[in-house]
Amino acid sequence: MAETWTFDDATEPLTADAVVGELRARIAGERYESWLTSSSGRLLAVVTNAERAMVMLLDHEGDPGEHATDPAAEGSSGGFVLSNGQDDEYPDQDTVPLPLALQIVRHIVAHGTPPADAAWTTDR
Template identity: 70%
Template sequence: MTNTERAMVMLLEEEGDPGEHAVDPEAEGSSDGFLLCNGQHDEYPDEDTVPIGEAFRLVKHIVSTGSWPADACWVVDR
């Protein structure tokens, strides 16, 4: 999910799984403009999202390997 500047990148094992998500531990503040499929607009702390370029890098790696890159920062939400 993205607001075009930052993205929330999640890795889920199955439907309903709280999963894991990428983090930016040094980020401060929050960003809004995240539009959910139900029309809801959300705001998230920047530490729980990553810059859009990093999001593309993470997703590309996850799609090709099925796991996070070794240098990625992420947390388990399970």
């Protein structure tokens, strides 16, 4: 059986395209942190400032996980507002442009892994 994904505040599994559409709607509504849970217990987090995004994939709650990176990026970006109101800043190397983040999320939801050409760092 294929792995399915749901948002943390929903019960219905979504297709990869529906996940991306929902992420866009959340960002348009100034909801910058989203978590998805897979049917196998994995977690996928997207935290964005509407320009760049931190995309994290965890095997289970408490796992340090892994995340998408942009090795050529320089500087850092702020405005990553978490659901608890905390406003974070991340090095740009640890985030990716939002369009790329959405492509990465789409691929993970559809195939279970990040795209082969995505830069990726394991934090375990």
